[in-house]
Every structure is written in C-alpha cells, then in structure tokens.
C-alpha cells in the first residue's frame with residue numbers, strides 16, 4: 699500500500715511538471731527509426747526508463763485516471779490518426795506526444811524521450827507496444 703501511494707504521488711508530481719512544458723518537434727526523424735525492434739528490450743525500457751527519464755510504467759499503469767491503459771494498444775493504434783500506421787502512431791506518441799492527445803486525457807506525457815532514446819531503442823519500445 700505504501701509503495702502504491704508513493705507511485706501515485708510521483709505520478710502526480712511528474713504530470714504537474716511536464717504539463718508546463720511545450721512540446722517541440724521530435725529531434726529524431728521517423729524515417730531514421732528501424733522498422734524492426736526487439737520486444738524484450740522494449741519491455742525493459744518501458745519498465746525501467748533510461749537516465750533521468752521516467753519509466754513509461756510510472757504513468758501507464760492499468761486504471762490510472764491520468765494516463766491511457768495501453769492494454770489493447772496494438773488494435774487501436776492504426777485508427778487513432780488518419781493516414782498514420784500503428785508503427786508511426788506509436789513513434790509520435792513517444793517522441794512528440796502533444797501531436798495527438800488520446801481522447802479523454804490531457805497533454806501530460808513526459809515529452810523529451812526523443813532526446814533520451816536512440817532510434818533503435820524507440821524501435822524496441824514500438825515493437826513492445828505493438829504486442830500490448
């Protein structure tokens with residue numbers, strides 16, 4: 699229970715902090731991201747994060763009111779933005795989250811992953827997301 703409370707407090711803090719940031723265009727081009735990724739590696743990045751960046755799982759926990767539950771993401775990803783494949787939508791969701799705000803949520807996602815992850819790491823994360 700204690701740990702859950704701690705996660706919740708951190709979660710709220712990060713949302714408050716990131717909500718104040720503008721979201722500049724991604725410094726990584728979609729064209730530079732490999733189409734193939736390593737799912738296991740993606741899962742590690744998702745749960746552990748990298749350097750000072752918060753791990754995705756900090757916000758994307760089931761039944762969080764503030765962040766979408768990513769269960770079923772693979773099925774809805776290619777119909778979120780017209781003209782964007784599931785892979786491309788996942789890319790922009792990570793690198794430029796303000797480009798499209800998932801329905802029912804605020805622009806509160808951490809927005810500097812494009813400066814933290816390499817193109818291969820983003821490909822790994824996408825590969826993992828598309829298994830959900």
Ligand code: HEC
Nearest residue numbers: 712752754757764765766791795798799800803806807808
């Ligand atoms: C600070 C909390 C936070 C963190 C950390 C975070 N996200 Fe998000 N994420 C959100 C919120 C809030 C949204 C909904 C708003 C939006 O679409 O940008 C979202 C949206 C998304 C979406 C689109 C969901 C949909 O249903 O269309 C994906 C995919 C996603 N995040 C993946 C990730 C990945 C991968 C990471 C880690 C690299 C990550 N997120 C880290 C809060 C977070």
